[in-house]
Amino acid sequence: MEALRKWVQAVWFFLANGFWGFPVSQNIYKGPLKVICSPGLNCYSCPASTTYCPIGSLQQLLLSIRFSLQNGHYYFGTFVVGSMGLLGATFGRFVCGWACPFGLFQELLHKIPSVKYSIPKKLNWFKYGFLALFVVILPLVLVDQFSLGEPWFCKYICPAGTLEAGIPMVLLQPGLKKTIGWLYLNKMMILVIFIFWSVVASRPFCRTTCPLGAFYSLFNRYRLIKLKFNEENCTQCKACHSVCPMEIRFNETPDSGECISCMKCMTQACNYDAISLEIGGYSLPNRILTSGKKAGQTLT
Amino acid sequence: MNGKFKIRKTPLVLISVFLLLWLTGIVLGEPSRVLEQACSICLSCIGIG
Ligand code: SF4
Numbered sequence: 001m002e003a004l005r006k007w008v009q010a011v012w013f014f015l016a017n018g019f020w021g022f023p024v025s026q027n028i029y030k031g032p033l034k035v036i037c038s039p040g041l042n043c044y045s046c047p048a049s050t051t052y053c054p055i056g057s058l059q060q061l062l063l064s065i066r067f068s069l070q071n072g073h074y075y076f077g078t079f080v081v082g083s084m085g086l087l088g089a090t091f092g093r094f095v096c097g098w099a100c101p102f103g104l105f106q107e108l109l110h111k112i113p114s115v116k117y118s119i120p121k122k123l124n125w126f127k128y129g130f131l132a133l134f135v136v137i138l139p140l141v142l143v144d145q146f147s148l149g150e151p152w153f154c155k156y157i158c159p160a161g162t163l164e165a166g167i168p169m170v171l172l173q174p175g176l177k178k179t180i181g182w183l184y185l186n187k188m189m190i191l192v193i194f195i196f197w198s199v200v201a202s203r204p205f206c207r208t209t210c211p212l213g214a215f216y217s218l219f220n221r222y223r224l225i226k227l228k229f230n231e232e233n234c235t236q237c238k239a240c241h242s243v244c245p246m247e248i249r250f251n252e253t254p255d256s257g258e259c260i261s262c263m264k265c266m267t268q269a270c271n272y273d274a275i276s277l278e279i280g281g282y283s284l285p286n287r288i289l290t291s292g293k294k295a296g297q298t299l300t
Numbered sequence: 301m302n303g304k305f306k307i308r309k310t311p312l313v314l315i316s317v318f319l320l321l322w323l324t325g326i327v328l329g330e331p332s333r334v335l336e337q338a339c340s341i342c343l344s345c346i347g348i349g
Contacts, residue, residue: 027341028339028341030339032335034334034335034338034339035331035334035338043342044337044338044342044345045342045345045346051338052334052335052337052338053338056337056338056342056345057334057337057338060337061330061333061334068333073329073333074328075328075329075330075333076328076330077325077330078321078322078324078325079321079322079324079325079326079328079330079331080325080330080334081318081321081325082319082320082322082323082324082325083322084318085314085317085318085321085322086315086318086319086322088314088318089311089314089318090311090315150344151342151344151345154342154344154345155344155347158345161342161345161347162346162347165341165342165345165346166345166346166347166348169346170346176348179343179348180347180348181348183347183348184346184347184348186347187347188347222308222310222311222314223311224308224311224312280307280311281305281306281307281308282305282307283305
């Protein structure tokens with residue numbers, strides 16, 4: 001199952017970043033596919049990007065809401081929030097575990113051998129602050145004389161934007177080098193911090209900062225496709241605790257907003273069918289999904 | 301099948317609500333604005349703007 005997940009992550013990476021003509025065009029993709037929402041965080045100013053980033057687009061719509069209204073347009077972000085909500089209500093944070101390029105990047109970094117640390121649970125709450133403040137409130141409220149705000153999260157925080165757009169665009173268009181200032185350096189510093197943090201801790205950006213992860217986490221309990229805890233089968237062996245990359249105790253908090261539904265607990269740890277995949281109320285038979293070796297199990 | 305099959309209605313309600321929101325956005329012409337934004341380089345995202 002883990003190998004399948006890695007393949008799915010790779011496929012999504014290339015679907016969201018499928019424009020490989022950029023070394024010739026020296027520019028970003030500008031075709032009609034960009035009206036499609038990227039499920040994971042993927043900067044639309046990345047030269048290879050073929051979809052729009054929901055967090056970037058939402059900020060752009062909110063920061064120009066007054067300007068749009070003055071010009072007779074009713075762009076409130078309903079199309080973007082609708083797309084995000086459809087993904088959230090169907091998959092929740094499955095998207096983070098299976099379809100986010102920046103999530104994959106952090107997972108690969110975490111494979112680098114080093115001492116590993118956990119992340120204090122209190123830091124998980126920060127991502128909701130970033131969603132509310134940097135994505136919604138600040139772009140909406142702080143506007144200039146032209147009634148335009150700023151994309152606060154993109155501009156001051158997003159390390160995915162720096163990695164996927166900031167670095168490659170400056171390399172592709174050397175003219176941009178002249179405009180580099182403290183803002184660019186600030187974003188580079190944030191990216192470097194997350195790179196080192198990802199080596200020593202599992203998915204720090206997803207857990208503490210990602211506003212898209214925060215949005216999807218709101219749906220984890222009510223999403224259509226989710227992992228179900230079958231309490232009557234649980235022996236409290238706690239095998240699920242040790243495999244979880246998000247440090248969740250699945251048997252204690254099965255609907256945790258932090259669960260990225262990687263399914264490691266189900267396919268690599270639980271020997272008692274206490275965890276199953278459920279679609280709209282129907283539990284899939286576990287034998288379909290669990291064929292690998294599990295914790296504490298020896299293959300004969 | 302593991303256990304009884306009892307359909308969960310909340311996800312279906314949520315999907316319907318967001319589908320409605322998505323369609324409203326289309327009726328208001330928002331996709332063209334999203335496309336326009338996504339097709340121009342966001343200097344802020346790069347850390348320049
Ligand atoms: S609780 Fe299970 S499915 Fe969720 S992130 Fe942890 S190991 Fe993966």
